[in-house]
Amino acid sequence: MARKQSTRRTIVLTAVAWTIGILLFFPIFWTAVAAFKTESDAYTLPQNFLTTPWTLENFGIVQERSDYLRYIFNTSVIVILSTLLGLLLAIPAAWSMAFAPQAEATSKLSGWTWLAIILASLVICFLGLYFTDWKPANAFVGIVLLLIFVVPASLWAWTRRTHDGLLWMLSTKMMPPAGALIPIYLIFNRNGLVFKDWGWINLSDYNIMDSFWGMVPLMTLLNLPIIIWMLFTYFKEIPVGILEAARMDGASLWNELARVLTPMALPGIASTCLLNLILSWNEAFWSLNLTNKYAAPLSFFISEYSSPEGQFWAKLSAASIMAIAPILVIGWFSQKQLVRGLTFGAVK
Amino acid sequence: MGTISLKKVRKAFGDVVIIPGADLDIKDGEFIVFVGPSGCGKSTLLRLIAGLEDMTSGKIEIDGHDVTDVAPAGRELAMVFQSYALYPHMSVRNNIAFPLKMAKVDKGEIEKKIAHAAEILNLTEYLDRKPGQLSGGQRQRVAIGRAIVREPKAFLFDEPLSNLDAALRVNMRVFIMQLHKNLATTMIYVTHDQVEAMTMADRIVVLNKGTIEQVGSPLELYNKPRSLFVAGFIGSPKMNFISGKEAAQLDAHTIGIRPEHIDVTASKGLWNGTILLAEHLGSDSFLHVDASDAGRLVVRAPGEFAGKPGDKISLKPVSDRLHRFDSAGLALARG
Amino acid sequence: MATRQAQALGRLALAPSVIALAAWSFVPLALTIYFAFLRYNLQDPDNTGWAGFSNFYYFFKDPYFLKDLINTLLLVGSVIVTTVVGGVLLALLLDQPFWGRGIVRLLMISPFFIMPTVSSLVWKNLIMHPVFGLLAGIQRLFGAHQPIDWFGTYPRFSVALIVSWQWLPYAALILLTALQSLDEEQKDAAAMDGAPPLSYFYHIVLPHLARPITVVILIETIFLLNIFAEIKVTSVGGFAGNLTYLVFSQLNDATDVGMAAAGGLVAVVLANIVSAFLVRMVGKNLEA
Numbered sequence: 008m009a010r011k012q013s014t015r016r017t018i019v020l021t022a023v024a025w026t027i028g029i030l031l032f033f034p035i036f037w038t039a040v041a042a043f044k045t046e047s048d049a050y051t052l053p054q055n056f057l058t059t060p061w062t063l064e065n066f067g068i069v070q071e072r073s074d075y076l077r078y079i080f081n082t083s084v085i086v087i088l089s090t091l092l093g094l095l096l097a098i099p100a101a102w103s104m105a106f107a108p109q110a111e112a113t114s115k116l117s118g119w120t121w122l123a124i125i126l127a128s129l130v131i132c133f134l135g136l137y138f139t140d141w142k143p144a145n146a147f148v149g150i151v152l153l154l155i156f157v158v159p160a161s162l163w164a165w166t167r168r169t170h171d172g173l174l175w176m177l178s179t180k181m182m183p184p185a186g187a188l189i190p191i192y193l194i195f196n197r198n199g200l201v202f203k204d205w206g207w208i209n210l211s212d213y214n215i216m217d218s219f220w221g222m223v224p225l226m227t228l229l230n231l232p233i234i235i236w237m238l239f240t241y242f243k244e245i246p247v248g249i250l251e252a253a254r255m256d257g258a259s260l261w262n263e264l265a266r267v268l269t270p271m272a273l274p275g276i277a278s279t280c281l282l283n284l285i286l287s288w289n290e291a292f293w294s295l296n297l298t299n300k301y302a303a304p305l306s307f308f309i310s311e312y313s314s315p316e317g318q319f320w321a322k323l324s325a326a327s328i329m330a331i332a333p334i335l336v337i338g339w340f341s342q343k344q345l346v347r348g349l350t351f352g353a354v355k
Numbered sequence: 356m357g358t359i360s361l362k363k364v365r366k367a368f369g370d371v372v373i374i375p376g377a378d379l380d381i382k383d384g385e386f387i388v389f390v391g392p393s394g395c396g397k398s399t400l401l402r403l404i405a406g407l408e409d410m411t412s413g414k415i416e417i418d419g420h421d422v423t424d425v426a427p428a429g430r431e432l433a434m435v436f437q438s439y440a441l442y443p444h445m446s447v448r449n450n451i452a453f454p455l456k457m458a459k460v461d462k463g464e465i466e467k468k469i470a471h472a473a474e475i476l477n478l479t480e481y482l483d484r485k486p487g488q489l490s491g492g493q494r495q496r497v498a499i500g501r502a503i504v505r506e507p508k509a510f511l512f513d514e515p516l517s518n519l520d521a522a523l524r525v526n527m528r529v530f531i532m533q534l535h536k537n538l539a540t541t542m543i544y545v546t547h548d549q550v551e552a553m554t555m556a557d558r559i560v561v562l563n564k565g566t567i568e569q570v571g572s573p574l575e576l577y578n579k580p581r582s583l584f585v586a587g588f589i590g591s592p593k594m595n596f597i598s599g600k601e602a603a604q605l606d607a608h609t610i611g612i613r614p615e616h617i618d619v620t621a622s623k624g625l626w627n628g629t630i631l632l633a634e635h636l637g638s639d640s641f642l643h644v645d646a647s648d649a650g651r652l653v654v655r656a657p658g659e660f661a662g663k664p665g666d667k668i669s670l671k672p673v674s675d676r677l678h679r680f681d682s683a684g685l686a687l688a689r690g
Numbered sequence: 691m692a693t694r695q696a697q698a699l700g701r702l703a704l705a706p707s708v709i710a711l712a713a714w715s716f717v718p719l720a721l722t723i724y725f726a727f728l729r730y731n732l733q734d735p736d737n738t739g740w741a742g743f744s745n746f747y748y749f750f751k752d753p754y755f756l757k758d759l760i761n762t763l764l765l766v767g768s769v770i771v772t773t774v775v776g777g778v779l780l781a782l783l784l785d786q787p788f789w790g791r792g793i794v795r796l797l798m799i800s801p802f803f804i805m806p807t808v809s810s811l812v813w814k815n816l817i818m819h820p821v822f823g824l825l826a827g828i829q830r831l832f833g834a835h836q837p838i839d840w841f842g843t844y845p846r847f848s849v850a851l852i853v854s855w856q857w858l859p860y861a862a863l864i865l866l867t868a869l870q871s872l873d874e875e876q877k878d879a880a881a882m883d884g885a886p887p888l889s890y891f892y893h894i895v896l897p898h899l900a901r902p903i904t905v906v907i908l909i910e911t912i913f914l915l916n917i918f919a920e921i922k923v924t925s926v927g928g929f930a931g932n933l934t935y936l937v938f939s940q941l942n943d944a945t946d947v948g949m950a951a952a953g954g955l956v957a958v959v960l961a962n963i964v965s966a967f968l969v970r971m972v973g974k975n976l977e978a
Contacts, residue, residue: 020788027783028797031858035800037824038812050822096710099703107700129720136724137740156720161712165705170976172708174969179715181912181965185937186958189951190721192941228714235707251407252440256454256501257428260699266453270444289805291919296938306919309807313814313923320815320822327808338803339796346867349860350905351972409693426695 035331041324042066049321065325072322075329078308084219085304086287089226090280093234096227098276101238102264106247108169114162121163128156173239177351180232184292195221195297217298225297226287233286234279237348241275242268278344281337285345288334305330356418357508357541358383359404364413366399366565373399374565376413381509381543386535389545390552391562391588397545398513400562404543405511406430417508428457433502434511437518439494441486441501447473448482451500458505472500475534492523499534509541516551528555549589553577561585583684586611592641594678595652607679607687614641614655616676619662624669628652630662646670719958725951732945745952754936755953762932762960765850766914770907772854777861777906778899782891784862785869802859806919813852814841814924845930852920857913861906868902869895901971908968915961933957 029036040056041049048059069075116124132152164175196216215221245268253267269276291306298307309330312323338345359381366374374396381387389397402408404415406427414423422430433454441450451472455465473479476496486494495515502510512531516524532555535542546552552559553573561568561576561584569581573589580586586594590613598609618624619642628646640660644652654670662668679687729741749755784795801809817824818840826837840848872895880890921927921935931939934957940950 017788020783020786021790024783024786024788024794025790027780028794031855032797032800034809034812034817034855035804037816041816096707100707103700103703107696109697109700113701125716129723132720133724153717153720157709157713157717160716161709164712165701165708170973172704173976174973176707176711177972178965178969179711181961181968182715182719183916183934183954183957183961184918185916185934186722186954186961187718188937189725189941189947189954190718193721193725193947228710231707231711231714246438246440248436248438248440249442251427252434252436252501253442253453254407254427254696255405255432255434256505257457258453259428259457260703262457267442271442273444285803289803291806292916292934295807295919295922306805306807309805309811310919310923313807313811313925323811323815327812331804331808334805335800335803338799342796342799342863346864350864350902350909407693426693 035335038324038327041320042328044321046319046321049319049324065321066329069322069326069329073308073311073326075308075326078303078305079329079333081219081302082288082304085222085226085302086284088219088223089230089287090283092223092227093231093283094276094280096231097234097238097279098264098269100235101242102268104169104173104235104239105242105245106250109172110168112166112168112171114166121159124159125156125163128159132156173236176232176235180229188292188296191225191293192296217301217303219302221297222294222302222304225293226290229290229293230283230286233348233351234283236351237279237282238272238275240347241272241279244275245271278341279348281341282345282348285334285338285341356383357381358416358418359509359541359543360416361400361404362414362416364400364403364415365411366396366403366408367411372565374403377565377567379560379567379570381541383541384539385541386532386555386557387541387543387560388552388556388558389543389560389562390547390549393547395562396565397547397560397562399565401434401511401513401543401545405432405434431505431508432511433505433507433509434513435495435498435502435515437514439486439498439518441494441497443486446483446485447478447489447497447500450486450497451504454501454505468504469500472504475503476500491519492527495519495527499531503534503538507540509543512542512544514545514547516546517548531555550591553589559589561588563588579686580611580678581686583609583611583680583686586678586680586686592653592655595649597649597652601649602679605677605679608682609680609684611678611680612652612672612676614653616673617652617654618671618673619654619656619660620669620671624671626652626670628668628670630664630666630668632664633660633662642668644668644670722951722954722958725947726955728948728951730947732947741948745948749940749949749952749956752936752949754931758931758933758936761846761930762915762934764846765853765917765930765932766911768850769854769857769914770910772850773857773861773910774903774906776854776858777865778903780858780862781865781869782895784866799859799863801855802857802863804856806856807923809852809856810920810923813848813855818848841924841926845926849917849920849924849926849930852924853914853917857910860910864906865899865902868899872898904971905968908964908971911964912961912968915957915964933960 042065043061043063044056044059045062045064048055051059114121132155135152135155164172167175249271250263250267253263258267288304289306290304291310294304294306295310298304309326312326359379361377361379364374364377366372377400389400391397399408403410406422406425406429410423414421416422417430417432442453445453448469451469452465455468460468469482470479473482476499478493478496478500481489481493481497486497489497495518498515515531516527519527528551531542531544544551544555556573558570558572559576560570563584569576569585571579576585576589580589580594583596587596592614594611594613595617596609596611602608602610626646626649628644628649630642631645631651632643634641634643636658638658640656640658640662642654642656642660642662644654646652649670652670656662681687726745727741727743728745729737729739731737780798784791784798788794815823820826820837820839820842823837823840825840829837838844876894880894885893915932916934917932918934918938921931922938927935927939933953937950937953937957940946940953944950
């Protein structure tokens with residue numbers, strides 16, 4: 008009796024779950040169908056998606072018209088280099104926080120004192136700008152003023168106890184891009200804008216707008232807090248005794264990190280890379296604002312199809328499928344490991 | 356060479372004092388055991404010697420050189436951890452080779468040393484396995500192998516046998532003692548098990564609440580415990596302590612007598628009592644006796660002793676085996 | 691416990707990341723503050739100088755400001771309600787035994803991996819197009835002659851729909867993970883006590899999910915405040931724009947750096963209110 012009931016229950020659950028699953032997946036499925044139809048058939052898809060012939064032509068046309076391969080190359084360069092750069096910065100940082108944590112702040116100054124120092128440095132910068140007529144034509148002056156501001160801020164962050172340091176890193180991830188867009192835009196685009204002139208070198212020759220030199224570090228900075236956090240939670244699971252054994256065995260810090268910690272944490276590092284891969288692959292705000300050609304990634308490539316003359320649905324669908332397929336597959340394989348990174352360890 | 360000396364070594368976390376100040380001289384080639392109940396600071400002391408933790412003040416010298424500010428890697432000591440701390444991603448061969456690679460020993464030399472260590476440790480056929488595929492005892496031997504190939508100035512063992520089952524523990528104990536005999540290198544061994552300490556040590560260091568209570572050979576500690584704590588900690592079953600009137604008669608605050616130093620007589624003993632419980636081990640029988648004035652005593656009787664609970668017996672301590680302690684718990688001279 | 695030497699090395703190892711992140715979080719912010727008090731329009735390069743609070747004054751007076759602020763809050767609020775309620779239900783469903791659970795899980799999680807530009811275009815053109823879209827086709831099937839022009843008539847709803855579709859899997863995945871950590875014995879005990887499903891859900895499951903739900907709400911808020919691509923790519927910025935979009939259009943269309951910076955600061959303040967709560971939540975659970 009109970010057995011029968013549970014079988015019926017399973018059948019109902021299966022039906023409900025599959026219906027919802029298919030519904031949620033449907034837009035993706037629908038795009039995939041349209042991608043294999045001719046342009047005219049794509050418009051009448053709801054009526055006759057089974058009766059019309061299938062075709063592969065769209066993929067070729069998309070490549071021909073908008074050079075898909077170049078965009079996926081750009082995306083790959085940005086994603087891979089920024090991930091590697093991120094790991095290079097994050098592994099030592101996460102090691103330090105997991106295995107040599109600072110229980111107390113290293114500086115004796117109170118939080119209010121630091122705030123006063125940082126605000127004072129900000130005021131000094133503003134005064135400097137005021138006396139140069141709010142126009143740092145000489146970027147050198149601007150940079151020096153910025154250093155006056157950055158150094159105390161970094162020192163404050165650096166001397167905090169590990170617990171607070173981690174939370175501070177997390178909070179940097181929460182800064183809205185709208186707040187940073189203007190300066191970053193102007194720093195990237197030096198043509199006729201700020202920081203143009205160092206006095207002896209014309210910076211506008213080194214415009215980093217729409218270049219990998221700008222996008223890769225930017226993407227690294229965007230995701231660095233998440234990488235550090237995720238690595239930190241993985242490193243915490245490694246028994247400290249093994250690192251101590253390495254130290255006793257005469258390993259230098261480099262050997263401890265490269266030959267003991269990194270190989271042991273490899274699964275965790277791999278999931279961290281995957282999450283970073285997904286986040287930077289899909290990043291749109293900065294890509295749309297800071298690239299338009301040479302370093303433009305796939306999210307830019309797709310946005311080009313929004314213009315009215317680009318509304319060829321079959322091609323749009325083919326392009327979409329080409330843009331999402333790689334990361335969708337990666338996402339499927341790594342979904343179970345992603346939770347930790349997506350919640351900063353707050354849910355395990 | 357491997358002499359180690361601790362000079363006024365102090366360790367505190369803020370206001371919490373772990374080790375108030377330890378002085379100790381360890382001779383070259385000695386087998387030293389740190390023993391004490393858990394939380395007595397014995398592992399901390401070992402980790403201070405290893406350099407895995409900082410001293411709050413004091414000085415540690417190895418072979419006469421001050422190593423207080425030398426990193427663990429520079430102290431030329433080898434350590435065997437309680438958890439073995441093997442590198443899980445490396446084969447046994449690479450685990451053992453790791454310290455040699457770090458010391459940039461050349462390849463042929465490394466191969467030779469690994470082969471030699473594997474032979475001593477009976478690990479030759481496991482060299483290409485990962486630690487995860489080994490039993491507890493084998494892992495323990497790999498950890499030892501990793502330590503011996505370096506030819507360190509001294510070996511540090513942090514409760515190395517506590518994760519093994521009883522039979523294996525006895526084997527490994529013997530093995531480590533043989534190793535010490537063959538290598539003649541200084542070894543410092545931390546354990547909470549006084550049997551291990553008694554059987555293995557040249558000298559035992561008894562720690563209590565971070566303080567060194569007594570340093571001496573096993574028999575010295577057994578025969579002449581300097582304090583109540585040492586007297587109670589060394590020896591099994593525990594020494595009987597009697598205070599009050601019985602002790603006052605001997606001008607002491609507390610007197611102590613080991614179970615094996617009390618004779619059971621038919622009559623005319625010092626104390627009369629009733630057997631509460633008898634543990635027959637075959638070789639010996641341990642009697643728990645309620646000896647009214649003296650309180651409850653444990654007494655060792657011959658294996659064939661036939662007493663059963665409820666029997667009245669008379670007890671007679673071996674007089675020159677009586678230990679006397681003052682009110683501070685320190686031993687008084689034999690009187 | 692690490693030694694002083696290890697600790698010193700640790701400080702050193704931490705420095706590059708800290709400097710990078712400090713520069714990243716403080717410099718743009720300082721510059722934004724600086725620009726916000728400046729007369730600075732890219733198309734009027736001669737008109738420069740100290741602007742006082744006039745940028746803020748004009749930004750707040752801009753009719754778009756109030757509208758976009760409301761849009762921002764509406765978008766965040768509606769998407770959070772949808773995804774959290776939907777996420778709890780989905781998580782409960784996925785926690786039950788049924789055939790093909792793994793595959794359904796993959797199907798459900800998929801929208802989260804789709805880049806925002808793609809999902810916007812797909813929804814706008816293939817699904818919600820007033821003439822050729824899938825929804826229009828369905829409406830015609832039921833006899834409607836004039837299918838709804840979703841993005842024309844209900845731009846805010848349309849954007850919220852797309853964003854909810856993307857974030858529903860996120861909430862469901864997190865809540866499912868939390869649900870699966872619910873003690874098996876507790877489940878069995880409740881079953882033995884004969885707790886009816888609803889009261890079991892209310893007394894056992896919901897309290898267990900309270901914390902993960904809070905985390906989901908806070909993290910989603912952070913991301914949803916910054917929704918941009920969905921609005922730009924579907925070209926509904928004029929009707930359904932949010933603060934992020936307003937800042938973008940001040941910079942891009944009006945080329946007014948000063949105004950855009952003032953708007954950016956408003957966005958920073960808004961995000962900081964939320965992140966203060968989130969940081970506290972995370973901090974409680976952090977052992978370091």
